Amino acid sequence: MDHFVYRGGVLHAEDVPLPDIAARFGTPCYVYSAATITRHYRVFEAALADVDHEICFAVKANGNLGVLGLLADLGSGFDIVSVGELERVITAGGDPARVVFSGVGKRVDEIERALEIGIACFNVESEAELVRIDAVAQRLGVRAPISLRVNPDVDAGTHPYIATGLKENKFGVDIGRAETLYARAADMPGLAVRGVDCHIGSQLTRLAPFRDAIDRVLALIDRLAARGITVDHLDVGGGLGIRYRDETPPSPAEYAAALSERVAGRDLKLVCEPGRVLVGNAGILLTRVELLKPGAEPEDRHFAIVDAAMNDLLRPALYDGWHAIVPVAEAGAVAPRPWEIVGPICETGDFLGHDRELALAEGDLLAVRSAGAYGFAMASTYNARPRPPEVLVDGAAAHEVRARETVADLMRGERRLPIA
């Protein structure tokens, strides 16, 4: 459930009509609903209430300070993959002691900063990284809390670009080698073994792969215990899918119940790293139809060129991701027809949606739905297009939590030769 609803024929974000947002902040523009994020977080939290747990929001899904601040106030921890994300969490008021640090290529300076600030755990993705973290921690005179991210070799049944839990993927260490690596980690003076971590992919719509992965990881935890290596938490990563079109993912409550059932009776804290499920359907990309280019022949395609493009929302171009595209106001006298919704960028892959039955006129506003996760976060400035503003709506108030970039912002730090 989200808080983007039609009232009087006009789409609102909570109590704010989207045309008001377009008038105030211009288009394209990302719009998020605080009530939706809050609701999703609380549902997740309530579903895990019976087990010792920590929710660490995956910052990569949406790193806006307004969104992170809201989640921090709700009590969320954070999953980061770079020192940039760590600084964002700290600036937004998040608690570094509730941060887990994932990612296959952590640099020495990133490890140093995370150790200085005192994060909860490093999710270590290779033997080389264990050695690196151990060396940095010893140099700083501390012990780094670690989990090994194990790759359980299960098929997440998602798009191949976002499946991570197969042996062929670059992520984590082979579950068959994990025991040996844990034994090695336990002997390293700069490391403190704390947990086991696993994340099998994103936009999963079935529970079975999560269950399979957890069962394999719990079996590993038992084998480790038999060797005298105990862990205090199991990090199950993120990955729960959302409905973009007609998917029927498990609800957060069903997902959480499946997890708690697996760990019940064990002295283990459950750590989750949800991203998309908390913010995906809490955001839209607001865009305006610039020009219409209908085909001349019956078999021709009709193009609607809008002011948002693949640089603003990459998912359609990158994964053929389907996002609902809906009118902000009810159509006037125009008849609906199938439109290709495209941006102004010089790439054939620059589309937001194919074959959408819409009644369009130039100047109309459209909402590209389910854009709260991996939307702005993956935006670029390709074609020298400044990135859009982000607006966080809370009831009747619309807060600009990121101003629109300017062309001057894009050129900052650049020079032409000769440099005086």
Ligand SMILES: Cc1ncc(COP(=O)(O)O)c(C=O)c1O
């Ligand atoms: C390590 C890790 N944790 C959490 C997430 C968040 O995933 P999602 O947005 O699918 O919940 C990701 C991204 O897939 C990830 O790579």
Ligand SMILES: N[C@@H](CCCC[NH3+])C(=O)O
């Ligand atoms: N960026 C992807 C998900 C990748 C998740 C990163 N671990 C998406 O939009 O669906």
